[in-house]
Amino acid sequence: MESCSTGVNCVLAVFLALHLGLISSMAQQTEQQIGIAGQEVTLPCRGIPSDSSLSPHTVVTWMYSDTVIWRMENNNHWRKPGAVSDQFQVTSTNKELKVRNLVLSNAGIYTCKYGSYKARTSLHVFKLTVSLDGHFLQNEVPELTLMHNSPDPKPALSITLFNSNNNIVTPERENKSPQKHILNLKKLEATDSGTWVCNVHSDSSLINQNISFVVKVLGFQDPDMERKYATADSTVILSWHLNFQKIKWNKGFTGQVNWKQQESAKAHELLDFNVTALGEQHETRKSSHLLFEIPERTPKSTIQVKLPKVHFNHSGQYQCQLAYKGRHVQSNIELVVMKVSANPVGPLSRGVKMTLICEVSGPLPPKAHLRWERVNGTQMDIKNSKQHEVKLEVNISAAGLWSCHLIEDNDRKISLHYHVEEAPVWINYVVTGASIGGSVLVFALVCLCIISGISWQRRRQRAKRMAQARQYLLENKTCQCQHWLKK
Ligand SMILES: *[C@@H]1O[C@H](CO)[C@@H](O)[C@H](O)[C@H]1NC(C)=O
Ligand SMILES: *[C@@H]1O[C@H](CO)[C@@H](O)[C@H](O)[C@H]1NC(C)=O
Ligand SMILES: *[C@@H]1O[C@H](CO)[C@@H](O)[C@H](O)[C@H]1NC(C)=O
Numbered sequence: 001m002e003s004c005s006t007g008v009n010c011v012l013a014v015f016l017a018l019h020l021g022l023i024s025s026m027a028q029q030t031e032q033q034i035g036i037a038g039q040e041v042t043l044p045c046r047g048i049p050s051d052s053s054l055s056p057h058t059v060v061t062w063m064y065s066d067t068v069i070w071r072m073e074n075n076n077h078w079r080k081p082g083a084v085s086d087q088f089q090v091t092s093t094n095k096e097l098k099v100r101n102l103v104l105s106n107a108g109i110y111t112c113k114y115g116s117y118k119a120r121t122s123l124h125v126f127k128l129t130v131s132l133d134g135h136f137l138q139n140e141v142p143e144l145t146l147m148h149n150s151p152d153p154k155p156a157l158s159i160t161l162f163n164s165n166n167n168i169v170t171p172e173r174e175n176k177s178p179q180k181h182i183l184n185l186k187k188l189e190a191t192d193s194g195t196w197v198c199n200v201h202s203d204s205s206l207i208n209q210n211i212s213f214v215v216k217v218l219g220f221q222d223p224d225m226e227r228k229y230a231t232a233d234s235t236v237i238l239s240w241h242l243n244f245q246k247i248k249w250n251k252g253f254t255g256q257v258n259w260k261q262q263e264s265a266k267a268h269e270l271l272d273f274n275v276t277a278l279g280e281q282h283e284t285r286k287s288s289h290l291l292f293e294i295p296e297r298t299p300k301s302t303i304q305v306k307l308p309k310v311h312f313n314h315s316g317q318y319q320c321q322l323a324y325k326g327r328h329v330q331s332n333i334e335l336v337v338m339k340v341s342a343n344p345v346g347p348l349s350r351g352v353k354m355t356l357i358c359e360v361s362g363p364l365p366p367k368a369h370l371r372w373e374r375v376n377g378t379q380m381d382i383k384n385s386k387q388h389e390v391k392l393e394v395n396i397s398a399a400g401l402w403s404c405h406l407i408e409d410n411d412r413k414i415s416l417h418y419h420v421e422e423a424p425v426w427i428n429y430v431v432t433g434a435s436i437g438g439s440v441l442v443f444a445l446v447c448l449c450i451i452s453g454i455s456w457q458r459r460r461q462r463a464k465r466m467a468q469a470r471q472y473l474l475e476n477k478t479c480q481c482q483h484w485l486k487k
């Protein structure tokens with residue numbers, strides 16, 4: 001007792017040691033159990049001997065807080081009467097307590113007593129709800145609500161979310177109150193469909209629980225805005241791939257396909273469709289405005305519109321819209337049609353120029369342009385359009401096969417050919433002949449003019465000289481006469 005300077009101190013130390021031991025033994029005996037609302041949990045009665053070695057006189061009791069909910073004495077079972085206690089069931093072998101169809105208010109301290117022995121279990125109940133019952137449309141924002149109820153002291157919890165690809169998801173907003181966490185997530189994509197995991201973790205690490213939930217995102221498997229290029233008079237099939245089969249949507253929904261030529265133009269409904277909870281798909285044609293067909297055999301979960309011999313002005317926006325419980329999601333395909341023409345049409349005569357015109361029906365993305373080139377031609381026969389130009393003209397003087405390409409990211413998306421025929425030889429001769437003939441004629445005329453001009457001039461001069469001579473003669477005569485008269 002030398003280390004203890006005073007008796008009081010020693011007593012205190014022993015008391016403290018006893019107290020700590022008691023706490024630790026209590027803590028050891030108090031097991032932590034986690035239950036999920038709606039599911040079932042099994043609380044063990046730790047340390048109890050098996051049924052056979054249990055004395056028949058042993059009294060076994062299960063208590064919730066201070067209330068006895070089940071009791072066994074002399075092989076007689078008693079259960080607390082009432083609807084709620086239908087939730088509780090004790091297994092015959094290990095005297096485990098099963099709590100079915102858990103609700104938040106089931107959280108608390110459960111004690112199993114036999115003889116003088118007590119085993120305590122602390123039950124935490126979590127309830128995770130997903131907005132819209134987990135059935136979303138593309139671009140919708142899910143909200144998760146995690147509620148929990150625990151016996152005191154309530155643990156501080158942190159939450160980590162994993163999406164269907166097992167990647168950690170950071171909520172856009174998190175609203176915490178002691179027993180309720182609200183998490184607002186990012187907009188969903190069709191690929192987010194699947195089983196997500198919500199990990200609940202307490203600082204003391206007593207709780208580390210995964211709660212899984214299913215998210216279904218109805219939508220389109222293609223990228224949101226697709227551009228489709230087509231050459232005039234070709235056959236175009238526009239397809240929208242829906243994901244309802246892939247994600248096992250199992251609920252009915254409807255939809256339609258609309259077309260409008262320009263952003264501002266009026267939309268025309270082409271068809272509508274519905275899909276039943278069993279995944280059966282029905283399409284109904286709505287419009288006769290546009291020459292189109294609904295293909296008989298479409299791939300599964302695909303909506304298709306077929307445009308045989310597409311016209312330049314059938315370009316524009318084709319939109320497929322899905323509707324579920326008054327909510328909508330859509331996917332657009334922009335159809336761009338290309339055509340080529342020539343001015344003047346007809347064969348190209350030597351030395352004459354012709355203009356080839358290549359046109360697309362709508363604006364092109366920044367990385368796309370048009371190109372005219374002559375097949376097997378020279379570098380000189382290539383002309384590219386500038387950015388945002390929807391029409392490319394080229395003045396040509398060489399016949400042959402000319403091609404207009406729509407190029408995007410150095411990739412030839414579509415091409416149209418224009419065959420420029422050379423005018424037949426006789427036409428050239430006629431043209432040449434005519435021009436030579438014409439020249440000769442003009443030359444002859446000029447010569448004639450010059451010749452006649454010269455001769456006229458000469459004649460004039462000669463007439464003038466003769467007139468002068470005549471005058472002279474006349475004058476001379478007069479003089480002579482005068483002379484004569486003077487003589
Ligand atoms: C919970 O789920 C995540 C993601 O799937 C996993 O990494 C982790 O190990 C799980 N934790 C527990 C306690 O099961
Ligand atoms: C689905 O479409 C078919 C064919 O147009 C129609 O007969 C049926 O009534 C529609 N079903 C629903 C639930 O709208
Ligand atoms: C398309 O253009 C042609 C002639 O160029 C015209 O007859 C037709 O009505 C136009 N169609 C639409 C849908 O504008």
Ligand SMILES: *[C@@H]1O[C@H](CO)[C@@H](O)[C@H](O)[C@H]1NC(C)=O
Pocket residue numbers: 375376401
């Ligand atoms: C281009 O050249 C190739 C190979 O010399 C030839 O086979 C083809 O017919 C030519 N095409 C035209 C349009 O001249």
Ligand SMILES: *[C@@H]1O[C@H](CO)[C@@H](O)[C@H](O)[C@H]1NC(C)=O
Pocket residue numbers: 355393394395
């Ligand atoms: C093509 O020729 C026409 C008429 O000669 C002219 O107006 C036009 O500017 C020319 N275009 C190009 C691209 O050279």
